[in-house]
Amino acid sequence: MHDHAAESALFRRRALFTFICVTLLLLVLMGNLYHLQITSFKDYATRSNDNRIRVVPLPPSRGLIYDRNGKLLAENRPFYSLEVIPEKVKNMQRMLDELSTVIPLSDEERQNFTDALKFHRRFKPLTLKNHLSEQQLATFSVNQYRFEGVSVEAGLNRYYPYGELLTHVLGYVGRINNRDQKALELSGNWPDYAATHDIGKQGVEKFYEGLLHGKPGHLEEEVNNLGRHIRTLKVEPPEPGQDIYLTIDLALQQKAMELLDGRRGSIVAIDPQDGGILAMASSPSYDPNQFVHGIGTKAYSELLNSRARPLINRATQGQYAPASTVKPLLALMGLEDGIITEKTRIWDPGFWQIPGVERKYRDWKRWGHGWVDVYGALVHSCDTYFYDLAYKSGIDRIANFMTQFGFGENTGVDIYEESPGNMPSRDWKRLRYNQPWYIGDTISVGIGQGYWTTTPLQLASATTVLANQGRRLPPHLLKSIKDSTSMIEPPVEERPPVTLKNTRHWHTIADAMRQTAHKSRFNDAHYSAAMKTGTGQVFSVAEDAKYDADTIDEHLRDNALIVAYAPFEHPKMVVAVILENAGWGGKNAGPVARAMMDEYLLRDQWELTDAQP
Incomplete structure (x- = not known):
């Protein structure tokens, strides 16, 4: 017989258990639905949109x-x-x-x-x-x-x-x-x-x-x-x-590259009134468009291995001995520190000797200049005068004074490709060569040779300070920025000026540079100018040997240099030119500087003449 009461009780227990399980499962389901649709709605909606919407x-x-x-x-x-x-x-x-x-x-x-x-x-x-x-x-x-x-x-x-x-x-x-x-x-x-x-x-x-x-x-x-x-x-x-x-003047830049005509060298022109770079040419150059699309391995290898080094920006990275172009600054130092005066004269027989030493430091003019003062030393670029000045000054005084004009440091121009050059000192030589500084090193520095190296932009910048009588405006390329509403001209932040105890010394050096220009490349110009040329040795010539450009390799010949500014009364343009292995500075770099000045300063006259019938 079946026990209906027991079976009924068992059914009820099973039914209750099943009901409780189903209820619990429904509660879990409802909880999950609540979590998905209410608690985490924003999170899952965002995920859904991320899958549906692509940015x-x-x-x-x-x-x-x-x-x-x-x-x-x-x-x-x-x-x-x-x-x-x-x-x-x-x-x-x-x-x-x-x-x-x-x-x-x-x-x-x-x-x-x-x-x-x-x-x-x-x-x-x-x-x-x-x-x-x-x-x-x-x-x-x-x-x-x-x-x-x-x-x-x-x-x-x-x-x-x-x-x-x-x-x-x-x-x-x-x-x-x-x-x-x-x-x-x-x-x-x-x-x-x-x-x-x-x-x-x-x-x-x-x-x-x-x-x-x-x-x-x-x-x-x-x-x-x-x-x-x-x-x-x-x-x-x-x-x-x-x-x-x-600040670049395209026509002047074109003139600079035309004058370089593929020769190795650089031309830098600066507006001394604001420090803006009017032209900055480095030759030889290369076409940048081939890099935009990706230059081929063969083409890049040719540029990289070229003896002419077209990838180097000679204006800011080329390092050259400044030669006689820095003699005006050396003379300014001598006047300011009382080592010389305007009336100080020395006898130049064609050479100079350290007291008690037999070696002779030759003047470029082998028979000498005779009696010379600071004016004659600058106008005729008398090496002997500056050998003597460097000997009396010492390297510490020279290095400290020249650093004020930016030698041995970056100019701050707004491109990253720049070398600081080298303004030598005792500490520098000790760190670089672990050697003491000798007096002979100072004598070479006295004519812008030896360990002293500079870039064309540094030369132009230092000459700008000279033309501005101590005012220091860092050279720059940015003139203005144009946005959607206006034209913005960033202010030029001047550096601490070079101050002299006697401001007359600025005029003394400037007058000597004006005489130099008047007696050479700018004697027939329609404006007044000031200049100083230089001929930089690439290698040292023995004491009794004679330099002969025709008998040495072209890459060992002297560099031709010049710095100039005009008009003299109110300078509007400073130019520095360096032509590698071109020889005599006045003969080879001089005409280039004159052509640059004419192009910029006489442009209005030429345009007026061209406009006339």
Whole structure:
């Protein structure tokens, strides 16, 4: 017999247990639903949108670069590339073969495309060929109907219309490499380059990268679960980079490169009224446009290994003995410190000797200048006078005084490619060679030779201080910045001036430099000028030997130098010229400085003459 009471009790217990389990499960389910739909709603909604909405960064347009007169020096030019969406192409190899009959494709381009295709999403476009010519663009446009999935896309690339003329001023942009990326990550600027492929590599392009680059925008698009585009939801346009205007005068820069005519050397011209660099030419140069698109290994190797060293910016990195161009500053030091006066004279028989030493330090004029004072020593560039002055002054006094004019330190010009040169001292020689300083070292420094080296920009900057009678304006290339609303001219921060106990000494040196100019290259000029030439030795000549340029290697011949400023009464231009291995400074560098002065100071007269019928 069945025990109905026991079975009924068992059923009730089982039913109650089942009910409790179902209830608990329903409570867990309700709790999870509450958590998903209420507590964590915002979190999961955001995740859903992240999967549904894709943010695509938009690159900004790079700022343009102009000269002081508004002439375009660096621009952005459109370029066109062939893009392929693989999933729309039924037979890839046949398409490439047919396309090659319309637009030539190199084996390298085809191979690169095939390799990239292996790791590429088929619904996304992939670049097949960059930088189509106008003819290729037109040809493909006519035949585009034959190639489903192939299209032309446009972009912007940096372009330098004047090529090698301004390479060492502007620099160039190039592809962002691993080193650039690490630097951007460390600075916290990497997100701004999410859509950018290029960055300033040298010159103004690198120094003012923060102004020129701009701010990226972004595009929000809705995609499906496979990542395919459905629709565009929002577009925030990028903010273009700011345009900048340089102090460079394009016509004067062209004149400088024309005068150099491929010779190794440099010309720097500065406006002494504000320190703006009017021209900064380094020769030989190279075309920066080849770096924008990626220079080939062979072409880069030729530049890198060239004996003429075109990659070096000679204006800021070339290191040369200043030679006689610094004699005005040495004479100024002697006057200021009371070592000499305007009436101090010495006898120059063609050589000078350290007391008690047999060695003779020769004057450039082998029979000497006779009795000379400070005026005659500067006008005739008497080496003997400055041997004696250096001996009486000592290297400590010379180094301390010359440092005030910027020798041995960077000028602060707004490009990174700069060398400080070398203003020698006792400590420097001890650290560099572990040797003591000898009096003979001082004698060589007294005529701008020996261990003393400088750059053309340093020479021009020091001469600017001389022309301004102590006022120090750091040389700079930036004139103004243009944004969407206005033109901004950054203030020029002057450095502490060079002060003299007797300001008459400025006029003494200036008068001697004016006499020098009047008796040589500027005697028939339509303006008054001041100048000092120099001939820098590249190697030492034995005491009894005679220098003969015709019998030595061209790279060992003397460098030709000159510094000058004009008009004398109110200087508007300072020029420094260095021609490597060109020989006598007055004969070879002098005409170059005169031509630069004429080009700039007489421009208004020439324009007026050309305008007359």
